Amino acid sequence: MKHRIISLILMLSSISTICSAKSANIITDTIPVTIDQDFVIVNASVNGKRKRLIFDTGSSNLTIMKTNKDDTKIEGYQTATDNNQKKGETGYTFINLQLGKFTIRQYIYLLPENKVFHQFCDGTLGLTTFRMIKAIVKLDIKKKIMIITTDKKLFANERINKTHYKLNENGLPIISLCIGPNYKVKNVALDTGNNRLLVINPTDYEKIIKSKDSEKFKKQILYTIREHIPYSIFEDNDSITSVKLRLNRLEALKLSLKNVEVVSEKQERSSLGGPVSNYGSIIFDPCKKDIYVQPYN
Incomplete structure (x- = not known):
């Protein structure tokens, strides 16, 4: 009986030590x-x-x-x-x-x-x-x-992250991300009506909206993005219903009418050696003008 009590005390002591060690690692x-x-x-x-x-x-x-x-x-x-x-x-x-x-x-x-x-x-x-x-x-x-x-x-209740956005004169949700070769804050236009995500300046977007030959301008703008910004835009089956934008060869965004979700590129590795990240789905709240990001587990 005495040996059992000693064993129990030692076991409880070791559990306490392990718990203390775990809590000590939290910074x-x-x-x-x-x-x-x-x-x-x-x-x-x-x-x-x-x-x-x-x-x-x-x-x-x-x-x-x-x-x-x-x-x-x-x-x-x-x-x-x-x-x-x-x-x-x-x-x-x-x-x-x-x-x-x-x-x-x-x-x-x-x-x-x-x-x-x-x-x-x-x-x-x-x-x-x-x-x-x-x-x-x-x-x-x-x-x-x-x-x-x-x-x-600590952030268990914040798995859904919220980012406020504003509407421009064309009614497009605009958010600001720190992106680009110079790592500056840029506005990203989220065209939910046409299911497109565009990283272009407002004047170029005006050309697309007002031009009769919008497809010609669209190809021209996409070519400009490929040349001057380290992003690539891919269209699924040459359709405008879904467009993916790979940010810095690390992320992929896929837009559709029902849902906007971030998709993985099959864990493809970027040219700089880093893996392509797999994030989650993006939900728009037009009433509060918020964007909710739900990361994948």
Whole structure:
């Protein structure tokens, strides 16, 4: 009987230790962000040196912002290929990134134009997951803060994320995403009437609306997007009932009359090595002018 009591005490003690260890691994931190020329900026430490990072809410990337000549210099840089690597090709290195309480060791890519591309998180509108440390990030533009946590329960009631949108003069819902080669905030037109998602400037869209030969302008605009923005637009069976827009080769959006959903490209990997993310469905609320994003589990 005495041995059983001792065994029970030891077992309860071990359970307590395990629970304590699990709770000790839960880290939550709030980091201030700034909005600088339409950029979402967060201060971090890269290899012990302070850097200003652009947090891209559209394509879920961190990019080191170039503020002076040496701002993007990363010591210990290694090319991804051998000595035959051509000028301008992408190389990579491993860095130690200190973001608040979180330390991440992760590879980065060095792009032309002296920009550093750091692809390590999966994002939705307002909610992001850091892959390496399995932390959830919530970006609050109004409060200008970034909340990072490893506690999955903290945002359990916010699995449906809400983003407010406005209507332009043509009645199209317009939302702003931080996207594009320069990671600036851009307006995205969601044409629910014609089942299209268009990332074009308003003047080009006016040409499509007013032109008698709209298909000609449509092809011209799509060609322009392919040439100048790193996106590709695909039409299912050459039909306008469904259009997919792959954002930065990482995401895919599919629009239809009944539902708007984000679809996976069969886990295809982007040219920069990252997997294509699988997010969820998007629901429009025309009364409150909100867009609800329901991520897939």
